[in-house]
Amino acid sequence: MATRSHAWSRDERLAVLRRCPLFAPWPEARLADLAAIARVEHYPRGTEIYAHEPERREAFVIASGEVEVSRGSAAGKKFVLGINGPCEILAIVRLLEAPPIHYDYRAYEDSVLLHLPTRDLTAILDADPILWRDIALLMCARHGDSLRLLNDHNLGSLDQRMAVTLADLARIHGIAGENGTELGLRLPQEQLGAMLGVTRQSVNKLLRGFEDAGLIAVDYNRITIRNPAALDLIAARQD
Amino acid sequence: MATRSHAWSRDERLAVLRRCPLFAPWPEARLADLAAIARVEHYPRGTEIYAHEPERREAFVIASGEVEVSRGSAAGKKFVLGINGPCEILAIVRLLEAPPIHYDYRAYEDSVLLHLPTRDLTAILDADPILWRDIALLMCARHGDSLRLLNDHNLGSLDQRMAVTLADLARIHGIAGENGTELGLRLPQEQLGAMLGVTRQSVNKLLRGFEDAGLIAVDYNRITIRNPAALDLIAARQD
DNA sequence: GCGGGTCTGTCATCCTGCCGACAATCTGCT
DNA sequence: AGCAGATTGTCGGCAGGATGACAGACCCGC
Secondary structure (H helix, E strand, O other): OOEOOOOOOHHHHHHHHHHOOOOOOOOHHHHHHHHHHOEEEEEOOOOEEEOOOOOOOEEEEEEEOOEEEEEEOOOOOEEEEEEEOOOOEEOHHHHOOOOOOOOEEEEOOOEEEEEEEHHHHHHHHHHOOOHHHHHHHHHHHHHHHHHHHHHHHHHOOHHHHHHHHHHHHHHHHHHHOOOOOOEEEEOOHHHHHHHHOOOHHHHHHHHHHHHHOOOEEEEOOEEEEOOHHHHHHHHHOOO | OOEOOOOOOHHHHHHHHHHOOOOOOOOHHHHHHHHHHOEEEEEOOOOEEEOOOOOOOEEEEEEEOOEEEEEEOOOOOEEEEEEEOOOOEEOHHHHOOOOOOOOEEEEOOOEEEEEEEHHHHHHHHHHOOHHHHHHHHHHHHHHHHHHHHHHHHHHOOHHHHHHHHHHHHHHHHHHHOOOOOOEEEEOOHHHHHHHHOOOHHHHHHHHHHHHHOOOEEEEOOEEEEOOHHHHHHHHHOOO
């Protein structure tokens, strides 16, 4: 599944960790410990990172690329929780002995990941327990994100949710690529539908409306944000 | 808003904290510290605990009673995240300087709460930082809960969601009250609708179906679980 | 036991998004 | 150039839930 293109040097792994907001403030010695336990893997676009492996106890950091977090149903439907960019740490919930939920991870673009076995990670944290504080605060933030999503699904209208999602994706993609005045997202409408919990047809109609309003441009496999400010305005609208 | 029925003794406050799964394993000295910062308040059924106070930086522990966590929209709709019973710690996300989301808290039954100002709480945690570990793991669990909810809303059918919700409420209520063979919940259909994100009419029709199937009994202001096993079966069904 | 507030049962109507289908278009590869 | 696969544009029919309305039942306090 994963192809190790080349073994990264310890310094390269350190550099990646230093760029992560979570790890950046940590003492050098701890970063070195992390670098020591990190396993580098390269995943080409579309590859599964781990799917259907509820047992696997590894968190990972995105060194480069984009990773889709999703969950399938027996009926063949798929719900995409989000697409994450560089410097994010994922699967952190697997710190728990029995993770309360299991997601599938897939490389949405060519990606390089640093795998951190939770066993080794907790050992490092226990050695310098104030670091648990950072983990706790990170989890608070994550929890807030999912609650916001839950609220949007229950209280917000569909066009609003789409505006929020597009703005989020633009922000993540802005980190991954260079940011010009206009931002093009490689994003099939079906994918967007899976994030919003609706069908591609519904997405298509909505996108059309947004395009007519001059907010975005819709092309094959591509959505370009033309007016981010107006998008944010819709996203923030109170119903 | 809150009426302090009587000032609880330090030992009474300690006893409450000791019953919480989160705090129970903590050293005596820390529990004493917590008891020292805890402010006891009593809220009659229906009272707002804090609503529309995004600035307030206090977590709280439910000593007794039940607390509804909800969020309103400008359109007058309300989404109820859940109803929590004794020994739960709520508003923990306010440990963050800038909480990412704000919920309203209301006493669903007569309740006694221990308020813990986050400023004092973090001081205690920082003094014995391994305790942050427990907070981090708690947040992982909470995060998992909200993710599960999010998934149910996106992938599951409505009857399934209702089965899950009823089972959850029964579990919480089983802690609050005594558990006979049959469990009656004081639960207006509108309330259930607010938890599921649907109208009371839709809930009514569904409840009727469940009642016909012998799963529950529906009375005025009351839903009685008759066949918990069958309910769990629906909840666990894979679509 | 009376009255106001709350909750339930039920209906007809509307609307949003789903489903299935099909043609057209684009991309990447040979 | 040509082909296979993926993506888009679009339609009509359909279903589930929203909405608004109204009557009736229930509870609690006076």
